[in-house]
Amino acid sequence: MTSVMFDEIIHFIKDTYGHNHSIDLHSPVFIGNEKKYLNECIESTFVSSIGKFVDLFESEILKITGATNAIAVINGTMGLFAALKVLNVDQNCEVITQALTFVATANAIFSTGAQPIFVDVDSSTLGMSPSSLEEFLSKNVIVKNNTSFNKETGKKIAACVPMHTLGHPCQIDIIKEICNRYKIYLVEDAAESLGSYYNGKHTGTFGTIGIFSFNGNKVATTGGGGIIVTNDDDLAKKIKHVTKTAKLKHEWEFFHDELGYNFRMPNINAAIGLAQLENIPVFLKKKRYLAEKYRRFFYNLKVPFIVEPKNALSNYWLNAIILPDKKTRDDFLQYSYANGVRCRPLWELMFKLPMYEKCQKTNMDISNYLQERIVNLPSGVLF
Ligand SMILES: Cc1ncc(COP(=O)(O)O)c(C=O)c1O
Numbered sequence: 001m002t003s004v005m006f007d008e009i010i011h012f013i014k015d016t017y018g019h020n021h022s023i024d025l026h027s028p029v030f031i032g033n034e035k036k037y038l039n040e041c042i043e044s045t046f047v048s049s050i051g052k053f054v055d056l057f058e059s060e061i062l063k064i065t066g067a068t069n070a071i072a073v074i075n076g077t078m079g080l081f082a083a084l085k086v087l088n089v090d091q092n093c094e095v096i097t098q099a100l101t102f103v104a105t106a107n108a109i110f111s112t113g114a115q116p117i118f119v120d121v122d123s124s125t126l127g128m129s130p131s132s133l134e135e136f137l138s139k140n141v142i143v144k145n146n147t148s149f150n151k152e153t154g155k156k157i158a159a160c161v162p163m164h165t166l167g168h169p170c171q172i173d174i175i176k177e178i179c180n181r182y183k184i185y186l187v188e189d190a191a192e193s194l195g196s197y198y199n200g201k202h203t204g205t206f207g208t209i210g211i212f213s214f215n216g217n218k219v220a221t222t223g224g225g226g227i228i229v230t231n232d233d234d235l236a237k238k239i240k241h242v243t244k245t246a247k248l249k250h251e252w253e254f255f256h257d258e259l260g261y262n263f264r265m266p267n268i269n270a271a272i273g274l275a276q277l278e279n280i281p282v283f284l285k286k287k288r289y290l291a292e293k294y295r296r297f298f299y300n301l302k303v304p305f306i307v308e309p310k311n312a313l314s315n316y317w318l319n320a321i322i323l324p325d326k327k328t329r330d331d332f333l334q335y336s337y338a339n340g341v342r343c344r345p346l347w348e349l350m351f352k353l354p355m356y357e358k359c360q361k362t363n364m365d366i367s368n369y370l371q372e373r374i375v376n377l378p379s380g381v382l383f
Pocket of ligand 1: 163212225226
């Protein structure tokens, strides 16, 4: 790739965004009722964790995802942590996830006391590779009394956390079948995939529990926030309980019957979130339009552009291209930053971070290949 091509790409992005100042990876847009609902919140004085916007926000998520329970929390990371806690994941457990993910996935696992195990990703989805998962389990696991144990460490493999990378659904049906066979809980890190479907079913609703993030860079934001979804009513009750300090209901007494957390989403964040969700169909439509525009442009340039996987409808959270090698990627990132366009690489692979260096892992050919070459392009909604 030549610097002329770099220049062509940067010009295309600037033309697309219609301005010449700095362009971020994914800026939020506030075009709906955000200010109105925020004002309502302030006037009502219900700015904290009780208030009508939290309930309305949760109801809206149920409509979008088709899940039967939704619990709004302070962020996606703590949502994932709470999900694992209610499934009794602790220091006696191990949890499988993919090496190519944002650090929050591994951090949520590690914060429970469990050790993460990393498997490779699939080149067609960028998400967890079912064959890598199957290979790891068939070689390393023994199933006793309906529980999978790691032959090497003797620890229970309690859960598997695939992630829908950049909003593209992974092969969640096959992963679910494998988890069922090995008696492992499936918990979906759907932080990036609000509005993404696999075989017509919303991501985050295949597993026992799923989580979404509403950080400022996501398809819809609450400022900071997350939501936990589950179709299991008992688990939903437990999640609500532990994320609300485990306080027993009483008009004035403070009795907490176990270790709980203050993970509740404040009403003020839910107010922004509700306004954002009202516009989610428009956001998703515009994101698909942008992805198609990028796809055509990169097709002509003969640069591989990542498209939604088979049987999936992606929210195209972050558009991405694959450059020929790491040097080209680094040169391109340098060029784009120098020209005010904040393209980004993928996250460093989890087993390369100091706290996860010693974790068990599979062959990582695909994760290594993709991590060195992928560049994320500005993907914020355009109006
Ligand atoms: C894959 C993944 N998991 C978890 C999170 C954590 O979400 P939050 O930032 O809301 O804690 C994020 C994003 O931020 C993410 O991209």
